Amino acid sequence: MKNFTPTHSLLISGILCSTFGHNFTVTSKITNHINEYKCKKCGKEVTDGFSGNIELLTFKTKKVNACLASFFQKKMHRVSTH
Numbered sequence: 001m002k003n004f005t006p007t008h009s010l011l012i013s014g015i016l017c018s019t020f021g022h023n024f025t026v027t028s029k030i031t032n033h034i035n036e037y038k039c040k041k042c043g044k045e046v047t048d049g050f051s052g053n054i055e056l057l058t059f060k061t062k063k064v065n066a067c068l069a070s071f072f073q074k075k076m077h078r079v080s081t082h
């Protein structure tokens, strides 16, 4: 007999993250190639880096992404209205 309660699975999820890796979902789309992600289980935030690596989402990277997003949107807008 399995006896799983929500409290139990929450406790286990923290261990699962360090064992099997995080369960990231896209929280915001910066460009076609760069997204921000958040782990559904532990709440860790990361972003795609310029080199294609996953980087930890810090205040600095958030600022860079915000600049990049507004630049990208302007560019997309100009292309679509042309």
Ligand SMILES: [Zn+2]
Pocket: 017, 021, 022, 023, 039, 040, 041, 042, 043, 044
């Ligand atoms: Zn996680």
